[in-house]
Amino acid sequence: MKNKNSNSKKLKCLKCDLLLEEEKININYLKSTFPVELLRCPKCGLTYVSEELALGKILEVEETLEDK
Ligand SMILES: [Zn+2]
Numbered sequence: 001m002k003n004k005n006s007n008s009k010k011l012k013c014l015k016c017d018l019l020l021e022e023e024k025i026n027i028n029y030l031k032s033t034f035p036v037e038l039l040r041c042p043k044c045g046l047t048y049v050s051e052e053l054a055l056g057k058i059l060e061v062e063e064t065l066e067d068k
Helices: 051-067
Strands: 021-029 032-040
Touching: none
Parallel strands: none
Antiparallel strands: 021 032
16 A cells, blocks of 8 residues: 655745645546646746646546446
8 A cells, every 4th residue: 555645745836936836627538527636836827737646546537447
């Protein structure tokens, strides 16, 4: 069993040196919609999605679909 510890990370925008704000969006994948948290810079609007997080959620969805 693995512990996921990516939730408490605070990332900064490299350009503005400001903390990125968390924002939730919905991603459509394989006819399923699921929420993904992304980080956005309040100043320049740069968005950052943790690839690990997004891929992890997609894998979870795939496993759920295959299970049926
Ligand atoms: Zn910025």
